Amino acid sequence: MFRNDGNHFTDVTDAAGLHDGIDGYGLGVVASDFNGDGCPDLYIANDFQGNDYLYINNCNGTFTESIAKVTGHTSRFSMGVDAADFNNDGRPDIISLDMLPPDEEILKTSATTEGFDLYNKQLQAGYLPQFARNNLQLNRGNGKFSEIGYLAGVAATDWSWAPLFADFDNDGRKDLFVSNGVYRRPNDLDYIAYISQDAVQASLKDTITAANLKLLQKMPQIPQQNYLFHNNGNLTFTSVGEAWGLNQKGFSNGAVYVDLNNSGNLDLVVNNINAPASIYRSHAREQNGNSYLTVALKGAGKNTAGIGAKVIVKATGVSQLLEQQPTRGFESSVDPRLHFGLGKATQIDSLTVIWPDRRYQVLTNLAVNRILTLSQSDAAGRWTYPRPATPRLFADITNQVRVDFKHEEDTFFDYNREPLMPHVLSTEGPRLAVADVNGDGLDDFYVGGAKWQPGKLFIQQKDGTFRASNQPSIAADSLAEDIGAVFFDANGDGFPDLFVVSGGNEFWGKEEALRPRLYLNDGHGNFQ
Template sequence: GDPVFSEISFMAGMAETDWSWNPSIADFDNDSYRDIIITNGYPRDVTDHDFAAFRQNSKPNTNKKDLIDHMPIIQIPNYAFRNNGSNSGNQSGLGFSKVTEAWGLEQPSFSNGAVYADLDNDGDLDYVINNINEKAFLYENTTNSIQKINKNFLTIAFKGDAQNKDGIGAIATIYYDHNKMQVYENSPYRGYLSTVDKKAFFGLDTIKIIDSVLILWGNGKKQLLNNITPNQTITVDIQKANNSITIPASIAVNNLFTDITHSVGVQYLNRDLDFNDFNEQILLPHKLSEYGPAIASGDIDGNGLDDLIVGGSGDSQASFLMQQKNGQFIPKLLPFNMGSDARRPENSGILLFDADKDGDLDLYLASGSSQYLANTKNYQDQFYTNDGKGNFTFNETAFPKNYTSKSCVKAADIDKDGDLDLFIGGRVIPGKYPMPVSSFIYRNDTKNGRLQFTDITQSIAPELSNIGLTCDALWSDFNNDGAVDLIIAGEWMPIQFFKNMGGKFKNTNALSGISSESGWWNSITGGDFDNDGDIDYMAGNLGMNSFYRASNSFPVSIYAKDFDKNNRLDIITTVFLPDENGKRKEYPAQNRDEQTEQIPSLKKRFLTYKEFGKARFEDIFTKEELKDAYKLQANNFASSYIENLGDGKFKLHALPALAQIAPLYAMVVDDFNQDGNLDAAINGNDFGTEVGNGRYDALNGLVLLGDGKGNFSPQSILASGLYIPGNGKALVKCRSLNDNYYMAASQNNAPLKIFKRKIKQRMIALQPEDQYIIYTLQNGQQRKEEYYIGNSYFSQSAPFIITNSSIKQIEITNYKGIKRIIP
């Protein structure tokens, strides 16, 4: 299929290269990883904002020379970035290091075109740069002349046929050192106004033998050369190519999942309300109205097959996808029953659970988003009872009135009385971001068929009052004492741990060992990823591919106050950036235009863009102005594996690089490759960002295979079969006819996708009263899993587990401590 690319310049450390012209991508230090040199500079900056203001205000008869003289000059060095390869020093494990000075390219210039070639035949690439109004630069590469150990290389020259003498379009792949590989497409036309050497160059570090060289010519013929010695130029000739060479079949035949959306009749397209949050709060770091749709899965109509319900928004009502015995899904709308004076709410959380213990799944829809005025009935949640056949009746009296904009709803039997109680997460006060929001616990007081839930937050968990901006939560026994505890993930906060202490919940975050790790935590899910008998966690965060980069020394901060006293909450987000001396100082994240649109009085303090650009945050606002400001900070944006160390203590481990290229949202944890170790499938991206930062769209869905020791291996799209390129949100698992394993993935303003696990596995249904499962593996290890009714971001999976040949025995324990053994 077509190639898929992800834009990762922020994570790679090369998003800010000024006025760039020509990126040269080649292995300049012969370490087997391709580096990048970017030419830079421009004699006059016609885009400078101060010049634009001067031109707009200049007299009509101002001559062109005077206008040009007011344009800034951009004479700066070119940029060189060394590819760190697998030895990257940054947190994400992937990136480039700026080596402009170290490589001798620090001379300021107005450069544009550039080429590379081994001009002195010493086995490394030299570099030539063309400049405006200046002589060209010629840089000798001294990699192999100053180092004690020469780094090896291979050069390939192409000899084509009469119609294509240089073999343009041929693809060379070299294999070496236990399946490592490099690929080169033969085209010398690389970069702005530039043509490089016609030969392919491969740096090899200290590799002494190349196992094979495979050439795929433009006419489809192939050529294979084996056991090639480095440090030479070999010539490949199309006349020696043939069609008899067999290339191993694509890995796609063994991928984990396949997309079956159309074959099962699913044509669901999410159409979210086009609401502009930035009209309400100009400097929001992201929208708060574009986070759905939510998905829940379960057997709604009692036919033994798992159905789906997809959440609605202001432009659409929630919709069922009812699974039929022929494997097809049939759409069915949920009736809207909130009255003619109410708008359709955004369903920010969906829960299918047996509220009244009559043996079928009732429906709770939590209402969220920010598109309506705060504290209005548009944020009242909806509850429906099920007649057992998938017909739902609206119940207006079973739950307390609650006009908070919410993020999630999760169920567990926290008091072990045989029915399910609820956690309700508070997300935001519309128009008042990032002020804190309360979350809630509802106890199920249903008796004699009369449904009734009671808000008991103040009596058992008063610390949930104004807890913050909750994004996700999990009922989980994190200290392994048999009682269900509560974990909360949210924005501008660390992961919060609430220990169940005799039916009351106490915030024990200070003892967790990770209480200082504040982030924009979107989601959390659990699993025993290291096979040690307790529950670890995986948490989705902003990721490392953003303008917002945070650390303990240099956090990202947000200040909230009505600075200009116009009865609207103003917010200022700050980051640490290098000043003119290279020292990191706190600056506002947005530019002068954006800041003055929110607080017009700043125009008088900073008359020019240059003045504002140089001003630190402390220069913009006085201590007196900041005295009453509400302040939050984040110092860790890495999506993480949270290792359970026991006794309520944890350790954060950043997930692999490919899990950091965009925000992570919903996750499904299961043993996808049948090796006895838990893996994770992930949905993500966020298109609702501020314009200046650009949308987060680098993720295409991701599968991480676990090794049972807390390490994860990211799988390519080809290997996993999971491809979710849009604004991904929810992800759930469900069963189909004949025990096929499905996953459903939602995308905001894009189609719902259904994936099928290629290998069938035995499935075991769980009961509402089940709490956790102990797997005894064939190797003697024991792995613990918990049954979550509501799991991960905007998601609820169907109640079942899978088993395979790696598992010797399964023991399921319910809330009353009753166990059942499944061989």
């Protein structure tokens, strides 16, 4: 990170708390105020093994890396990235692109990078779960993101580079453009088999010759169309690229949106490898008549474009947020003018600009279908960002109630023995069962264990804490993996007995470890 000190830049990477990761290749970066405190944060997309980074701005020149805290998983080969409030809830969301093919033939003829055992070792080494598909992170407003790429219908767009959120049909909802294409496919299985031949490998062992370089020409080329997804307004998107005229095949990477002819429509400029750039003119307003507003910002001092400003537009009951951060997608910078699609609105109820120094201005009852220029010099006051409330329905009281149990899964890898299984069968526990096993009017519970970990029975005490109950009969069956448990009165004596189902995929020729077990209760919480 280089700090602009006016007439020169100073390297403040270490002082700012940014990592210099040796196991990742940064391909994308976007700035956005993800936590709503007025300071722009950073999302950095890393290709290959290294985690993506999400740096939360501490508002004092330093950042705190928080990707594992705020997300459950990310894309694996993260390329381009964009951040915008696509569902109009006032919170910026994130999309990072990867290379999952929607075409079944390409998918099945492409090599993968790792097996399940290596994936687990990476988790054990502290890496975040990563999956080779586009990740759409929905900002929940409580310091957490939910990944909804499959739900939204945008998970698979092949070898993709630049994602751009923008309202291309002016209906008030941000759509999604994705540039797509890799010039040569080095992970094609047929190509890998070809260059793995002994004769080919022997020719490569000493020096690289002109004949060797011709091997690159044998690497497959598959031109692809770019993608455009229409925002349906319900957290899902519909692919409309073909219908909207993006039917040119090629190998695209960088892309920007810009209103080239000031028509109120966002046009597209797309870079193509070994081919001229593509320019797509939008005819949206000619076809649907939707309204728009373009906002041009004039910042004070040397920040002439007002980088870091926020604009909130309210019309017809809908509130839209845009941030003045032109660097988006993949190695590209979009039109610095902010474009709002307004649907059938005939007037803007209010427009609020919050400048980087927190001065602000509010305008009301504005006309639509025009370019509005706003100057920071006209702003006043100081905008106060509310501290985001984080109401919690539940509180973790594990330590207070003294439940001393940690599920410890064994390291068996199903796919080493049965690589065509659709999912693993060795990690189906733990399971819980609840009952008053000793008749004191308080609920007790049983939690099942994995292989070589006996299940435990916890007896509730009058003060609300729990005590682990010594159960020799249960401990004797620690070889079994518990995948189901239920209390019921098996023998009709009025006391809840415990029935445990055994499972797992580790046991080959060990039927005794797969038998279900019934433990009878003596009425005092002792089981045989």
